[in-house]
Amino acid sequence: MVAVVGGGQLARMMAPPAAELGVHLRVLVEDPATAAAQVVVDAPVGAASDEAAIRELVAPADGRPPADVLTFEHEHVPNALLADLVDGGTPVRPGPGALVQAQDKIVMRRRLTDLGVPCPRWAALPTEPPAARSALEAFLGEAPGGEAVVKTARGGYDGKGVRVVTAAAEVDDWVAAHVAGGPELLVEEKVPFTRELAVLVARRPSGEVRTWPVVESIQRDGVCAEVVAPAPGLDPELAERARQVAVQVAEGLDVTGVLAVEMFEVPGEGGRSEVLVNELAMRPHNSGHWTIDGATTSQFEQHLRAVLDLPLGATTPTARWTVMANVLGSALDNLTDALPQVGARFPEARVNLYGKGIRPGRKLGHVNVSGDDLDEVRRRARGAAALLRGEEIEES
Numbered sequence: 001m002v003a004v005v006g007g008g009q010l011a012r013m014m015a016p017p018a019a020e021l022g023v024h025l026r027v028l029v030e031d032p033a034t035a036a037a038q039v040v041v042d043a044p045v046g047a048a049s050d051e052a053a054i055r056e057l058v059a060p061a062d063g064r065p066p067a068d069v070l071t072f073e074h075e076h077v078p079n080a081l082l083a084d085l086v087d088g089g090t091p092v093r094p095g096p097g098a099l100v101q102a103q104d105k106i107v108m109r110r111r112l113t114d115l116g117v118p119c120p121r122w123a124a125l126p127t128e129p130p131a132a133r134s135a136l137e138a139f140l141g142e143a144p145g146g147e148a149v150v151k152t153a154r155g156g157y158d159g160k161g162v163r164v165v166t167a168a169a170e171v172d173d174w175v176a177a178h179v180a181g182g183p184e185l186l187v188e189e190k191v192p193f194t195r196e197l198a199v200l201v202a203r204r205p206s207g208e209v210r211t212w213p214v215v216e217s218i219q220r221d222g223v224c225a226e227v228v229a230p231a232p233g234l235d236p237e238l239a240e241r242a243r244q245v246a247v248q249v250a251e252g253l254d255v256t257g258v259l260a261v262e263m264f265e266v267p268g269e270g271g272r273s274e275v276l277v278n279e280l281a282m283r284p285h286n287s288g289h290w291t292i293d294g295a296t297t298s299q300f301e302q303h304l305r306a307v308l309d310l311p312l313g314a315t316t317p318t319a320r321w322t323v324m325a326n327v328l329g330s331a332l333d334n335l336t337d338a339l340p341q342v343g344a345r346f347p348e349a350r351v352n353l354y355g356k357g358i359r360p361g362r363k364l365g366h367v368n369v370s371g372d373d374l375d376e377v378r379r380r381a382r383g384a385a386a387l388l389r390g391e392e393i394e395e396s
């Protein structure tokens, strides 16, 4: 029995492998209509911040069996409560000591810097507005091109909480919000990356670790739009380096379950590229959706195996290339209206729709296409995703 906090698409995509493994899922959902609540039978309603709801999720008062382990589909959970559950004997995976680095980008940067993991140059901003302003001006003064990236330490996702700035006044609102109790701020160099990579790692409590091939992830407006697995043309030595960095993070932070390590590929000394770690997600991640159709074991199955401390499955790709295209927003009333056309045009496309209400730019689903010819695989994944967004596409 696995208890999961959060009722979005990530919890929803745990349901098929849970059914296959014969594992009961109990998911705490924000609302009875969420993506996960539509497919998980045991889906109590409650907020992730609701201590009583989480306690009831783990050990129902009516005497139903308690959960073997508590895990998450997002990081926004009260850490003190998790520590308390651990003290009470409930396995929480990833544990609160690891999870905090996925909740707070300042804590994460500090810890990765201590571990010697390569990161962008960064600094935490002081709280008092005049001090914050002068610290940011000083950072900008030394920044190439006079640009830097300011981030809220907590609560950001999909680029919300990330701002490229050239002057301190551009984050006056965030500085004021922090004084009023909002999240702390950090500043990072604006990394001149050639592309973004991600390494997905799974680690179980007994220490077994597996990684999937390094992928390229393409963001539009701060949101992941497309993932190519494996990252095309990646120098095998850099791939190995990226893999080692990700394993170092998983082991160094004692992460259990699936960990996604987002990285930047940057030009290094002597024409060789290097990687810098951007951020961490301690759960299945958008950069790993390709594994549902393109690898022997999907990240969702692996997460369940890892948190249950079962042997991890093989992470071998099942095709030369897999491209995942996100469906971000749609002009349709119902995405399923596009299924006849998608099925007829792209019979090889693996469509995954999340059952979410349509809003501009919202992640509503994704399409995976696998094959030998990358250009063709990409064209088909994009084409199917475009039809699901309600767009016209060219005949081919």
Ligand SMILES: Nc1ncnc2c1ncn2[C@@H]1O[C@H](COP(=O)(O)OP(=O)(O)O)[C@@H](O)[C@H]1O
Pocket: 120, 149, 151, 156, 157, 158, 159, 160, 161, 162, 188, 189, 190, 191, 192, 196, 219, 222, 262, 278, 279
């Ligand atoms: N230091 C940086 N330099 C250049 N681009 C950045 C930097 N930090 C973030 N970005 C861009 O913004 C995106 C979102 O930032 P990230 O820290 O991953 O926040 P989120 O939590 O919203 O995913 C990244 O995927 C990258 O495209």
Ligand SMILES: [Mg+2]
Pocket: 158, 262, 279
């Ligand atoms: Mg990110």
